[in-house]
Amino acid sequence: MKDRLPDDLRALFNAAWRGGEAARAWHQELKAGDWLVLLLGSIAVACSCALLWRGGVADRAIVQRDGKTVVELSLDSARKVPVDGALGVTVIEVQPGRARVLSDPGPRQYCVQQGWLTRAGAVAICAPSHITLQLNGGNGGKAGYDSLNY
Amino acid sequence: MTPSTIELVVTEDDRRIARYAAAAIALTVAEAALPSPLPGVKPGLANIIVLVVLMRYGWRDAAWVSVLRVLAGGLLLGQLFAPGFFLALAGAAGSLAVLAVAVHLPRCWFGAVAISVLAAFAHIGGQLLLARLWLVPHDGVFYLVPVFATAALVFGTVNGLVAARLLAAAALSPGPAPPESA
Known part of the structure; x- marks a missing residue:
């Protein structure tokens, strides 16, 4: 059996x-x-x-003066935006997927020399002009840090 | 010895389920000795037995084997009622729920591999759901989904192939044909 x-x-x-x-x-x-x-x-x-796992892709550029948002740019079309800073006019250039500070009246040009920003959370700071350019990503705009203040 | 007043009738079903459950438990224990890169990523070899039972005897027997396997495996590994035990139980519940549906797929089109892969995905689904609700109440657990899903696909395929081979051998082996399952 x-x-x-x-x-x-x-x-x-x-x-x-x-x-x-x-x-x-x-x-x-x-x-x-x-x-x-x-x-x-x-x-x-x-x-x-x-x-x-795609977290790092940026889709918005945020330009701030003295911690207050001056303009928010979406990273899907190319254009140049002038922003009034403490020293004069700072020009922000946006292209699909990236952004940079094209020109700035500051003496040392650190933010201009930083070149193109592509990843979410990347920041270029033009301290003399009181201007920051910041990229935000798709997942709730979360960057690798909690806050940024001038 | 005082003869017991309670007589437990052991049916043929009970013996069969016990045999298969014993095999599944042996595989669980053997598998626990394998090193794993990430907790939870395991081949799930015992599921080969569950699959064979499902396809030969139907869902009820498979559910018995699966749950007995989790219970006795927890006892043997000292994991009973530890978080790992409940994760295993959640995985078993998830895959049994899918198996209850998958067993009705037409056999001429879908073999053991399809059922195995579906059950493997349901297994990680059940585990992740419990982990999210209870162990790691943060959406961060879902960052592990790609890892677990890859493991489910690979191990589900391998287990399904082994089960298909066993079922083919069982179909050829002499002996009474298994009862038609639903």
Whole structure:
């Protein structure tokens, strides 16, 4: 009776092992629906990576003077925006996906030399003009720090 | 010895479930010895047994084997009622819920691999849900989704292939045919 049990796992494993060489290749165990599920699963994995680990992409530039927002620019079209600072006019340039301080009347030009900002949370500070340029990202505008104050 | 007044009738079903559960528990214990890069990323070899049981005897037997496996595995590994135990239980509940549906997929199109991958995704789904609600009440846990989803895809595929091979062997082996499952 016992060895007639269909669920005798030892017999099952033995049969699977013996049949191993003569049996089909592994990919032949897959049916059409299996391939479909594997494809959908791969897409789901790729989407989860793209959605959850894309945090660093910036989509807005925020220009502030003395800690107050002067203008908010979306990073989807190219343009140049003049902003009045403490010393004169500071020009902010925006291109798709990036922004920079094009010119500033400050003496040392640190914020201009910083060049293009591309990542969310990046900041260029023109201290003499009291101007900051800051990029924010898509996930709630969260940067790597809590706050920034002039 | 005083003869017991209670007589427990052991049916053929009980024996069968116990055998399969024993195999699943053995795999759970063996797997616990494997090093893992991240807690929770495990092959889940015991699920091969659950799959074989599901496809041969139906969902009820698979649920028994799965839950007994989690309970006895927790006892043997000293994890009973520890957070890891509840995570395992949540994973088992999630995958059993999906298996209850997946078992009705047409067998001519969907084999063990499809069912295994679906169950693996449900497994991490159940675990992440419990982790988010109870252990790590912060959306930060979802940053791990890609890691767990990749593991589910890979291990679900491998387990499904092994189960498919076992089921093919079972179909060829002599003995009474298993009862038609729903």
